[in-house]
Amino acid sequence: xxxxxxxxxxxxxxxxxxxxxxxxxxxxxxxxxxxxxxxxxxxxxxxxxxxxxxxxxxxxxxxxxxxxxxxxxxxxxxxxxxxxxxxxxxxxxxxxxxxxxxxxxxxxxxxxxxxxxxxxxxxxxxxxxxxxxxxxxxxxxxxxxxxxxxxxxxxxxxxxxxxxxxxxxxxxxxxxxxxxxxxxxxxxxxxxxxxxxxxxxxxxxxxxxxxxxxxxxxxxxxxxxxxxxxxxxxxxxxxxxxxxxxxxxxxxxxxxxxxxxxxxxxxxxxxxxxxxxxxxxxxxxxxxxxxxxxxxxxxxxxxxxxxxxxxxxxxxxxxxxxxxxxxxxxxxxxxxxxxxxxxxxxxxxxxxxxxxxxxxxxxxxxxxxxxxxxxxxxxxxxxxxxxxxxxxxxxxxxxxxxxxxxxxxxxxxxxxxxxxxxxxxxxxxxxxxxxxxxxxxxxxxxxxxxxxxxxxxxxxxxxxxxxxxxxxxxxxxxxxxxxxxxxxxx
Numbered sequence: 001x002x003x004x005x006x007x008x009x010x011x012x013x014x015x016x017x018x019x020x021x022x023x024x025x026x027x028x029x030x031x032x033x034x035x036x037x038x039x040x041x042x043x044x045x046x047x048x049x050x051x052x053x054x055x056x057x058x059x060x061x062x063x064x065x066x067x068x069x070x071x072x073x074x075x076x077x078x079x080x081x082x083x084x085x086x087x088x089x090x091x092x093x094x095x096x097x098x099x100x101x102x103x104x105x106x107x108x109x110x111x112x113x114x115x116x117x118x119x120x121x122x123x124x125x126x127x128x129x130x131x132x133x134x135x136x137x138x139x140x141x142x143x144x145x146x147x148x149x150x151x152x153x154x155x156x157x158x159x160x161x162x163x164x165x166x167x168x169x170x171x172x173x174x175x176x177x178x179x180x181x182x183x184x185x186x187x188x189x190x191x192x193x194x195x196x197x198x199x200x201x202x203x204x205x206x207x208x209x210x211x212x213x214x215x216x217x218x219x220x221x222x223x224x225x226x227x228x229x230x231x232x233x234x235x236x237x238x239x240x241x242x243x244x245x246x247x248x249x250x251x252x253x254x255x256x257x258x259x260x261x262x263x264x265x266x267x268x269x270x271x272x273x274x275x276x277x278x279x280x281x282x283x284x285x286x287x288x289x290x291x292x293x294x295x296x297x298x299x300x301x302x303x304x305x306x307x308x309x310x311x312x313x314x315x316x317x318x319x320x321x322x323x324x325x326x327x328x329x330x331x332x333x334x335x336x337x338x339x340x341x342x343x344x345x346x347x348x349x350x351x352x353x354x355x356x357x358x359x360x361x362x363x364x365x366x367x368x369x370x371x372x373x374x375x376x377x378x379x380x381x382x383x384x385x386x387x388x389x390x391x392x393x394x395x396x397x398x399x400x401x402x403x404x405x406x407x408x409x410x411x412x413x414x415x416x417x418x419x420x421x422x423x424x425x426x427x428x429x430x431x432x433x434x435x436x437x438x439x440x441x442x443x444x445x446x447x448x449x450x451x452x453x454x455x456x457x458x459x460x461x462x463x464x465x466x467x468x469x470x471x472x473x474x475x476x477x478x479x480x481x482x483x484x485x486x487x488x489x490x
Contacts, residue, residue, distance in 0.1 A: 028136075037134055045156050053102040053311060054162035056222045060100050060215065061163075065112060065121040067211055071181040073112040073121070074196065075212075076189035080106050086142070090270070094188045095403045096212045098312055101125055103161055105151070107168055109192055114180070125161055126168035129154050171195075183208040206410075213410035216402050218424040223402060224458060226313035227426055230268065231456055231467045233307035234315040237263035238471055241303060242485045245295070245323055253277040253291040256303065264307040272314025273405045276304035279323065283450030284434040286395060297324040300331055302450055306405065316405050316428050317468050318454035319478070325488045327475055330445055334433055335475050338451045341365035341431040342473070345397055349457050349464040351423045355416065359397035362431040366393050369433075375442055392435060392442075398428040401456055423461045430454030 064073065077097040080088040093104040101110055105127050112121035130153045131138030131145040138144040145151060154165040172195040175182075182199045184192065185208060193200075219227070237260045241248075248255040256277040264271045274289035282288045283302035295301065301323050306315035320335060322328075327335055345362035364380060367389040371378035376388050383389050400407040400416070408416060421427075432452030435442050456467040472481040482488070 028140075033136065036136065036139055040133060043150070044153060048156055048159045050162045051102050051160050053222055054160070056220055057100055057102045058162060059220075061110075061112065061121075061123050063215065064100065064211070068112075068183065068208070069120075070114045070118060071183055072114060072178060073110075073208065074175070074182065074184040074192060075100055075110040075112075076185065076192050077103065077106060077108040077110075078188035079190075092312075094185065095216075095312075095407075096185045096209070097188075098403060099212065099216060101161055101163065102311070103127075103157070104312065105157075107189075109168055109171055109189065110163075111171070122164070124164045124166050125157065126166050126171040127154070127157060128169070129167050175199075185209055185212070209410050210412060213408045214412065214415050216408050217400065217411060217415065218422055219402060219426055220424070223313060224424070224426065226309050226311050227315065227401065227456065227458075228467050230272070230307050230309045230313050230315035231317065232470070233263060233267040233309075234305065234317050235468065235470045236267070237305060237307060238303065238317070238319060239485055242321065242482050245301070245321075245486065248279075248295040249297060249323065251295075253279055253282070253293050253295060256295070256301070257291045260303075260305050268307045268309045269312060270308050272306040272308035272316065276302065276318075278302040278304075278450065281437040281448035281450075283320065283452075284436050284448065285450075286434070295323060298328070299323050300327075300449065300451065302452055304452065304454065312403050314401070314403075314405050315456055315468070316401055316454065317456060317471060318430055318452045319471060319473075320451045320453065321478060321482065325482045325486060326479055331449065331451075332475050334435075334446075334449055334451050335453075337366065337369040338431055338433055338453050339473060339475065340369075342429055342453045342455070345429040345431060346455070346457060346464065346466065349421060349427070349429065349459060351421055351459055351461065351463075353421050355419055355421055355427075358427075358429055362397045362429070363389060363393060366431060366433060375446075391439075392433050394432065394434055397431050398454075398457075401426045401428055421459050423459050425459040426467070427457055427459070428454050429457050 075096050077093040080091055083089045091106045097110055098104060103125060108125055108127040110123065110125050112123050114121050128151060130151055139146040152160065158165040172191055175195040182196055183204050184196050184200055186193060186205050240259050240263050241256050244255065244259050257275050260275055261271060276288050277291040278285060278288040279293055279295045279301045280299040282293050283300055300320050302320045304318040306317060308314040322331065341362040344365045345358040348358040348361040363384060367380040367383040370376045370389055370392065371380055371383060376383055430452055434450040435446040437448040439447055453473055458465045458467055472478045
């Protein structure tokens, strides 16, 4: 990585030259400054069309406007965050901003300004314009376009997003002088929050965040299409991993992580969350993302990963695979139990059902299996009443999916986990059994085995559709699928 341009400090006898330039280019000669301000072609893009999600974003803004009439609404994208010294993490715009604009540009802010006649709002995306070539910003500023790449002009952005755009550098001052009720989505832009500090309350701002979370519970056609695209790429990523399991055995879980990440970067934006590439006993750690362990023939690989599309919708799929291509008897017994639990959970996903129904259905199957195997005293009703199965099932059986892998997290309990399912919702169904390596309450041969099966399920008008059905789930189908990809005998 190159270092930013550091102009040489002029000697005292050179100061008059710098003064003639009014200090705009400290340490830069007149000749270089003059050279850098001229000779650049016009690169304005004039044949642009609105992005695909622009009409959907407009409908979402209209619904938001109706929910908060007469109030100024401020939704920041967020800022770059320092990784170390002068390098930043890859930027990921706030979910709320992306949902309402389709844009992903750092430092941007959507403002819905109430109209004077009280009828609706005027929406503006405030963002950085093109770097100024006259004052040296584009080549002397470390965030100038010469360093980080071309930005869309405000005119270009307005065409792409289908919404008016303005210079974000003027926004904080305007907000400080604004009057009337204001709400802001907190946690993304400290400068904007500081400008509004005397105008907002935490309670009112939380109402805005909750509304935007609940608005995402039911997906529109564009969102469903993006989620299917994410899942399809994820299926190909799982195939990629199976094909290189022999190389992973020679290296580590990181080979699996890197293999899946390549698919995610080629076909999407990135991964939607840290890939869990858990081989052997690491599969009993729910969020094993260190991916530093060995991959051994005879063990299981729990791969929990999802491609995030360029529009930032993510898949979330898990398969537990026999590294050598064949489950042994105990692995298959545990795997089949989890598969049966998942089948029961998926069957419970339908419009009008309670969100918790699929969790309860899966947990009942697992509780019955634990009683049958003699690992816990029955009957199953007693186990479920006391929650005894949770020593080995550990987590909830699913969650909403969308722009966030755990989407709609700020929704009210009565609207989400205690609410009904509706057509258009997309959720995961992911039961699991995890026998820790140091669990003395189970036979030794169980210890260190973890199994999870996870699919992305769309609630339809008459039931559900498994978006990730292209990836085999049943044990014998998994073995045959792996054999076809690797050439090993199933």
